[in-house]
Amino acid sequence: MKLSVLYFSRSGHTRDMAEEIVSGMNSVEGAQARAFSLDSIDEDFLRESSCVVLGTPSYLACMAGQVKTWLDTESGKYGLAGKLGGAFATADYVHGGGDMAVQGILTHFMVRGMLVYSGGGSWGKPYIHLGPVAISDDLAKYAPTFRAYGTRMASKALELFGA
Structure with missing residues (x-):
């Protein structure tokens, strides 16, 4: 099953966290995950993906303008x-x-008719209520949470859509 992780990243921090999510996704048997910058999407892979995760740096308490666009x-x-x-x-x-x-982002996805998921507290710690957020001065501290999120998303996609 194909899973896409999309992102916009100016500094590389959001890209790095996208790769952590992909690592978690690919740890689930049957998952084939790839990360794409918004300016270099493999359109066929994205269309064939059962799960799409989108990442952004936060600017002024909101998603980046490039992500909104x-x-x-x-x-x-x-x-x-x-x-x-x-x-x-x-x-x-x-x-x-x-x-x-x-x-x-989740609101936009729901308007597009997507099923949104994070795992919330159902998986236990680390609790990821809406989606993971990493603070840029200590990305390594947050990497395990992003990998766990990727594992949870891939597991749910396989549960919902099969291999």
């Missing part, structure tokens, strides 16, 4: 309806709006 203008051509969706963010500060950026 992609959601508003490009995302409609990929047949996202019915796919499993998730979101993640990076931020410079704990209270920098990463959770709001994640929530904004």
